[in-house]
Amino acid sequence: MSARLSEQEIQRREALQKxxxxxxDPYPAxxxxxxxxxxxxxxxxxxxxxxxLAGRLxxxxxxxxxxxxxxxxxxxxxxxxxxxxxxxxxxxxSLYNDVFKxxxxxxxxxxxxxxxxxxxVGEITVKVTEFTVLSKSLKPLPVVKTDExxxxxxxxxxxxxRYRMRYVDLVVNDKVRETFRKRxxxxxxxxxxxxxxxxxxxxxxxxxxxxxxxxxRPFITHHNALDIPLYLRIANExxxxxxxxxxxxxxxxxxxxxxxxxxxxxxxxxFTVMEIxxxxxxxxxxMDFTEQMLEHVVKAVNNGSTTVQLGDREIxxxxxxxRVTMIDAIKEHTGHDISGIDEKQLRxxxxxxxxxxxxxxxxxxLIDEIFGEKCEPHYVQPTFIMDYPKxxxxxxxxxxxxxxxxxxxxxxxxxxEIANAYSELNDPIDQRERFEEQLKLSEKGDDEAMxxxxxxxxxxxxxxxxxxxxxxxxxRLTMLLTNQSxxxxxxxxxxxxxxxxxxxxxxxxxxxxGVPAEWSEHVMAVYGSVEExxxxxxxxxxxxxxxxxxxxKLDITALQLPExxxxxx
RNA sequence: GAUUCCUUAGCUCAGCUGGCAGAGCAUCUCCCUUUUAAGGAGAGGGUCCUGGGUUCGAGCCCCAGAGGGAUCACCA
Numbered sequence: 001m002s003a004r005l006s007e008q009e010i011q012r013r014e015a016l017q018k019x020x021x022x023x024x025d026p027y028p029a030x031x032x033x034x035x036x037x038x039x040x041x042x043x044x045x046x047x048x049x050x051x052x053l054a055g056r057l058x059x060x061x062x063x064x065x066x067x068x069x070x071x072x073x074x075x076x077x078x079x080x081x082x083x084x085x086x087x088x089x090x091x092x093x094s095l096y097n098d099v100f101k102x103x104x105x106x107x108x109x110x111x112x113x114x115x116x117x118x119x120x121v122g123e124i125t126v127k128v129t130e131f132t133v134l135s136k137s138l139k140p141l142p143v144v145k146t147d148e149x150x151x152x153x154x155x156x157x158x159x160x161x162r163y164r165m166r167y168v169d170l171v172v173n174d175k176v177r178e179t180f181r182k183r184x185x186x187x188x189x190x191x192x193x194x195x196x197x198x199x200x201x202x203x204x205x206x207x208x209x210x211x212x213x214x215x216x217r218p219f220i221t222h223h224n225a226l227d228i229p230l231y232l233r234i235a236n237e238x239x240x241x242x243x244x245x246x247x248x249x250x251x252x253x254x255x256x257x258x259x260x261x262x263x264x265x266x267x268x269x270x271f272t273v274m275e276i277x278x279x280x281x282x283x284x285x286x287m288d289f290t291e292q293m294l295e296h297v298v299k300a301v302n303n304g305s306t307t308v309q310l311g312d313r314e315i316x317x318x319x320x321x322x323r324v325t326m327i328d329a330i331k332e333h334t335g336h337d338i339s340g341i342d343e344k345q346l347r348x349x350x351x352x353x354x355x356x357x358x359x360x361x362x363x364x365x366l367i368d369e370i371f372g373e374k375c376e377p378h379y380v381q382p383t384f385i386m387d388y389p390k391x392x393x394x395x396x397x398x399x400x401x402x403x404x405x406x407x408x409x410x411x412x413x414x415x416x417e418i419a420n421a422y423s424e425l426n427d428p429i430d431q432r433e434r435f436e437e438q439l440k441l442s443e444k445g446d447d448e449a450m451x452x453x454x455x456x457x458x459x460x461x462x463x464x465x466x467x468x469x470x471x472x473x474x475x476r477l478t479m480l481l482t483n484q485s486x487x488x489x490x491x492x493x494x495x496x497x498x499x500x501x502x503x504x505x506x507x508x509x510x511x512x513x514g515v516p517a518e519w520s521e522h523v524m525a526v527y528g529s530v531e532e533x534x535x536x537x538x539x540x541x542x543x544x545x546x547x548x549x550x551x552x553k554l555d556i557t558a559l560q561l562p563e564x565x566x567x568x569x
Numbered sequence: 570g571a572u573u574c575c576u577u578a579g580c581u582c583a584g585c586u587g588g589c590a591g592a593g594c595a596u597c598u599c600c601c602u603u604u605u606a607a608g609g610a611g612a613g614g615g616u617c618c619u620g621g622g623u624u625c626g627a628g629c630c631c632c633a634g635a636g637g638g639a640u641c642a643c644c645a
Contacts, residue, residue, distance in 0.1 A: 007614050008579055008596055059605095066602035083602065106595080119603045142580040143595050145606035153606050154581045154594050160637045161580095172580090215645065261644050262570085368645070392645065410645085420645075497636070 008140045015103040016136050022099065026136035032111040038071065038078035042124050046116060051126055053078070054111040054134060056171065058141075062101055071112065071126070072171075079125040080112060086129055100131070107137035107171075144172045163494050176489075182301050183478045183490055187254060189300030190274060193293050199250030199276065204239035206232060206256065212453040213237030213395070215438075216259040219269075232258035237395065237469065238456045240277045241424060244467050245459045252276035254474065265486040266416075269495050272474040281468040282423040283407045287384050290411060290419055290470055291319035294382070301481050310414055310483055313380055321382040321411070326367070329375045329385055338367060340404075362441060364391025379412035391441075394434040396422035411472075418477055421470035428460035515567055538565040 005013070019026045035052040055073030057080075069080035084096040104110065111132040119125050142156040155173075156162065162169040162176075169176050191201065209228065211218035213235030223230050236255045243251045258270050278286075298306055298317040306318040324332075327339050336349050346366045350357045355373050357366060367389045379385070387399055388408040399405035407423035425431050435452040478490040488494035542564040 006579060006596095011596070061604065061608095062601085063604065063608080064601040066604090068604055079605090081603070085602090117603095119605090121603070121605065123603090123605070125603085140579045140595070143606095144580080145594075147606040149606095151606075156580065158576095158580090158637080160576095163637095217644090259644080262642095264644090265639090267644070365645095372645090388645090417645080499636085 006140075009138060012105055012136070012138045012140075015105060016138065019099070019103050019133060019136065022094070022103075024099065024133055026133055028132070028134065032132065032134055034111070037075040038073045039076035041078060041116060041126075042076075045118070045124050047118070049116045050113075051116055052111070052113050053126070054109065056137075057104060057108050057110055058106060060104065060106060065096075067100065068125075069128075071110070079119075079123050080114075081117075081119070081125045081127045082131075083127065086127065087131070099133075104133070105137060105140070106143065107139075107141040108133065109135035109137070141168060142172050159488070160496075163488055163496055164499065166492055179478075179482045179484065179490060180492065182482050183474075186297055186301050186478055186481060187274075187474065189297045190293065191254075192300075193296050194250070194252050194276060197250065199252055199278065200248055202240070202243060202248075202251045202253050204233075204236045204243075204253060204255070206258075208233050210451050210453045211235075212451055212456065213239075214257075217261055219258050219260045234259050235273070235471075236275055237471070238453055240275055240469070241464060241467070242456065242459045244277050244279050245462055245464045249280075250276065250278040263495060265488075266476065266479075268475070268487050268491055271487070271491075273471050274474055275469065275471040277424065277467050277469040279465040279467050282466065283386075283409055283421055283468050286421045286423075286468040286470050287323065287409060288320070290384075290421065290472075291321045291382070294411075295319045297477075298481060308481055308483070310480070313414065315381060315414060315480070317382060321384055323384045323386060323409075325387045326371055326385055326389075327387065330367070330370055333375045333378060334370065336370075338370070362391045364389040364393075368392055376412060376417075377415040380414055382411060382413045382418075384409045384411055391437070393422065394438050395425055395431075397425045397427075398430070413480060416476065417473075418480065419470055419472040421468065424464070424467040424469050426460060426464040426466060428457055431460055432457055538567070541567075 016026050032054050033052055034054050037053060038055070041049070041051060041053075053071065053073060055071045057069055058072045058077065059068070059070035061068045065084040067082040069082060071078055071080050082096065082100055084093055087096045087100065088094070111134050112126060112128045113130040114126045114128040117125055117127050142154065144155050145153045147153065156169065162173075170180075194201070207221070207223070207230040209230060211231035211234045213233075214237070216234045218231040218234050221230050221232065222228070233255070234257055236253055236257070240251050240253060252274065254272060254274050256270050257273050259267075260269065261267065263269060278289075281289075294317050295306055298308065302308065306316055308315045308317070327337070331337050334349075334353055336353075338346065338349060341349075343363045343366070346363060347357060350366055350370060353370065353374060355369050357369065361369070371385075375385075386409045387402070387405045388396070388410075390396075390398065390404055390406050393406040393408050396406035396408045399407050409421050410417050411419040411421075425434070435457070439452065475487050475490050479485070479487060482490065484490055539561065542559055542561045546558050
């Protein structure tokens with residue numbers, strides 16, 4: 001925030017004032033009766049059609065008695081043609097000469113009525129017969145232009161400004177608006193897919209007394225009336241499973257989760273996850289379900305295509321996807337068969353592969369390290385990695401054929417995890433033991449081990465049917481489908497460090513201290529802010545201000561020292 | 570957290586060996602009745618991120634700090 005108004009801002013405020021003087025309300029209350037949208041008019045052109053539309057004026061090119069403009073509405077842009085004698089049929093030409101030419105700025109919202117025609121160059125244009133000021137814009141928007149070759153000039157690109165002022169980013173960068181539309185299309189398509197199967201969309205607590213369902217550092221807050229700590233959820237898994245206990249066949253939730261960890265290109269402290277749980281299913285069923293669902297979603301976002309271009313890679317979401325067990329993946333990419341070997345041997349393997357390990361790592365973590373380091377990047381096309389070690393998956397059912405493994409899969413796309421699913425653990429006694437193992441891990445130094453949720457165990461004791469659950473990172477999936485490499489590009493308002501606060505100096509702040517109105521402006525000019533002013537001594541201020549008065553030949557009575565001293569009391 | 574780069578007009582960016590703060594677009598004034606990122610002529614607009622230091626002189630060099638980007642580490 002700049003403390004002072006720029007020249008352009010001052011000019012816009014003056015224009016605002018002149019509009020008022022001309023009897024035009026720059027912020028009218030009444031609705032504007034929109035009947036048309038820019039892009040619709042362009043796709044279904046009808047010569048002479050009477051139209052009413054509204055939006056921001058994004059280009060203004062005056063050519064004497066005729067002018068061109070560009071109106072940007074929620075759907076796109078359309079050119080406007082203003083002819084002085086059409087806009088002002090009578091003697092009084094001030095609406096064109098003054099209001100349009102001088103008082104309208106780029107970024108102002110206007111409503112226009114007129115008729116459609118094609119210019120000599122063939123551009124579909126609205127010949128304006130009447131325009132209405134709907135909202136005056138007081139700050140200049142960056143002017144982004146695109147030439148015939150599609151090359152963008154003076155683009156608004158600074159990531160800091162784009163994220164801090166997303167509203168500006170959205171106004172001037174069409175592609176950004178499109179990215180977020182795709183995000184919504186993605187979620188709608190997913191929701192549609194689940195609803196067709198009659199699964200129930202639900203909401204579960206964001207404020208949780210025990211942050212369960214995942215291993216991560218939570219945000220903590222406090223409830224005053226109950227005088228207890230509450231945590232922002234790191235996952236909603238345990239609540240959704242309680243609903244399966246309660247008898248629903250399928251439940252899902254699009255959930256904002258919160259994790260108090262580092263921020264980077266793929267992590268934001270709050271992020272969106274879709275989790276779904278379906279009773280009487282196992283993880284094989286869930287693989288089929290997931291690949292069908294994704295194919296459906298990708299088509300919906302991508303206008304029917306199952307392929308997505310990411311740089312020079314083309315990714316095809318056509319079902320079915322490849323399936324590989326974790327042990328086979330490691331065998332394939334490292335040559336080591338880790339099935340049935342113990343922790344000590346695993347450490348040997350890690351050393352041989354040049355993977356850094358430490359003492360707090362258990363068997364599961366070691367295997368995960370090997371996979372993450374040596375295998376994960378190879379899975380570019382959608383691939384299910386199955387059968388994870390038991391230690392890594394405390395909420396997942398033991399593998400039906402191998403007690404060291406679990407019935408878990410992750411979906412890898414472009415070398416990254418997109419979805420995670422289990423045959424859910426529904427044996428309450430096994431679940432209690434797993435939680436206790438987590439407790440031991442945390443005593444060993446793993447600060448991400450899970451808390452024990454006694455109520456969740458009680459729910460399982462009442463009985464949960466065999467269930468399969470799946471979670472999918474909506475932000476990361478959106479990144480994939482919109483070819484974005486940072487999560488900030490798919491979140492409207494990504495977390496940022498707080499903006500540096502520049503105390504915007506204001507005359508009235510000085511007047512509150514007792515500085516008389518005729519002096520306040522000059523004191524502000526000399527000292528800038530109240531804070532700086534307070535640091536000065538009265539004697540110094542007295543001399544400084546009288547010096548300023550003399551230098552600028554101000555027509556104000558000179559200050560007396562006692563007067564100045566009074567300001568500081 | 571580490572490394573590294575960036576921060577100059579409303580926007581995008583130049584700025585040489587340390588020597589008067591620059592361009593394009595935007596803005597303002599004048600001219601122009603179908604233009605296409607760009608008609609013509611003229612004008613205004615700056616906390617060079619902040620604070621110190623070196624120097625006759627700092628946008629530029631040095632130190633510290635802020636914000637941001639990238640890479641790495643951390644993070645199922």
